[in-house]
Amino acid sequence: MNKWVFNVEESHVGLRADVFVAQLLTETTRSQIKKLFDAKQVHIEGEPIKASYAVRFDDELTVYSNDEAVKIDPVNLNLEIVYEDDDVAVVYKPQGMVVHPAVSYKEVTLVHGLKYQIQTLSDINGTLRPGIVHRIDKDTSGLLLVAKTNFAHESLVTQLQDKTVRRVYEAICLNPIVEDSGTISTPVGRDEINRLKMAVTNDGKLAVTHFKVLKRYKKHNYIECVLETGRTHQIRVHMQYIGHPVLGDPLYGNKPVYGTTGQFLHAKTLGFIHPRTGKYLEFSHESPEIFRQTLEKLENNEL
Structure with a gap:
C-alpha cells in the first residue's frame, strides 16, 4: 500500500x-x-x-x-531560470507544460526539470510538488515562484495569502470591451455540471481580477490582468463571465476553438518580497512566439 x-x-x-x-x-x-x-x-x-x-x-x-507510485527522476528540460539564489527561484514555464506530476499523470513536468537544474527544493508540499508554491495552467505560459527552502516556502505562501505577491498577466480576449479598465469581483467555485470546469457560483470563494485594455481590435482585445486572488482558472472564468472569453480557450472560449495551443494567456510579471532580505523583487518575461504572432495578425487585420 x-x-x-x-x-x-x-x-x-x-x-x-x-x-x-x-x-x-x-x-x-x-x-x-x-x-x-x-x-x-x-x-x-x-x-x-x-x-x-x-x-x-x-x-x-x-x-x-494501492495506486502505483510516481517516481520523479530528474530530466534535463533546459528550463529558463530567470532568477535564483539560495532561497528562491523564478522560472519560466512554457506553454503546454504541466507544473507537477500527480498519481495518474506520469509524463514529464516542470518539477522533473526543476529537480535536474536546482539541487534543493522545499518539501512542504510533498514529493509530488517539491518547491511548488503556486501554479499556472498547462497551456498558460509564464513565470512561477519556486521555493528552495522551507523557510522561503512559508514566507511566499504567507505573501500569497496576504495578497502582496504581484501577478500580472496579458491575454487576448474576444468581443469589443467598452471600458478602458475594470474590476471583476465574484465568487468562483467548481462547476456543478462539469467538474473539470470552474464557474461563478454562489458558494464559491471570492476572486478578484483587475483588467485594463491595452489595445482594441475589430473583434478582439489585448488586455492586462492583475490578480488580487489566485483561484483556479480565475482569469479564464472571469473573462468568460463578463462576455469576453480568452481566445483559444478550450474550456471557456468560443467554439470552434481558435488554434491548437490553448488559451492566449501569459503570466508576464511576478513581484514578491524576498523571504530573507526583505527586498522587493520583480521580474517580467515576454509572451511566447505564437502569442506575439497572433497579435501581429490582429494588427494586420488577418484575424
Whole structure:
C-alpha cells in the first residue's frame, strides 16, 4: 500500500475532501474515492476524515492507496531560470507544460526539470510538488515562484495569502470591451455540471481580477490582468463571465476553438518580497512566439 501526502493550496481551500482527493487521483473513479474514505484511508494529523470535510489552507492529507507510485527522476528540460539564489527561484514555464506530476499523470513536468537544474527544493508540499508554491495552467505560459527552502516556502505562501505577491498577466480576449479598465469581483467555485470546469457560483470563494485594455481590435482585445486572488482558472472564468472569453480557450472560449495551443494567456510579471532580505523583487518575461504572432495578425487585420 502506498502513502500519498497532499497539501492544500490556496486555490483548493473549501473543497470537500473527496473532491480534493479526486482532483489529485484523477484516474480514480468516484466509487473508488468513496471506498478510500469509507475504509478510513484518508487522514489529517493521523486521524481519518470524512468525505464531506471542507479542506483548509495548508491541511496535509495523507491518502493510503494501492495506486502505483510516481517516481520523479530528474530530466534535463533546459528550463529558463530567470532568477535564483539560495532561497528562491523564478522560472519560466512554457506553454503546454504541466507544473507537477500527480498519481495518474506520469509524463514529464516542470518539477522533473526543476529537480535536474536546482539541487534543493522545499518539501512542504510533498514529493509530488517539491518547491511548488503556486501554479499556472498547462497551456498558460509564464513565470512561477519556486521555493528552495522551507523557510522561503512559508514566507511566499504567507505573501500569497496576504495578497502582496504581484501577478500580472496579458491575454487576448474576444468581443469589443467598452471600458478602458475594470474590476471583476465574484465568487468562483467548481462547476456543478462539469467538474473539470470552474464557474461563478454562489458558494464559491471570492476572486478578484483587475483588467485594463491595452489595445482594441475589430473583434478582439489585448488586455492586462492583475490578480488580487489566485483561484483556479480565475482569469479564464472571469473573462468568460463578463462576455469576453480568452481566445483559444478550450474550456471557456468560443467554439470552434481558435488554434491548437490553448488559451492566449501569459503570466508576464511576478513581484514578491524576498523571504530573507526583505527586498522587493520583480521580474517580467515576454509572451511566447505564437502569442506575439497572433497579435501581429490582429494588427494586420488577418484575424
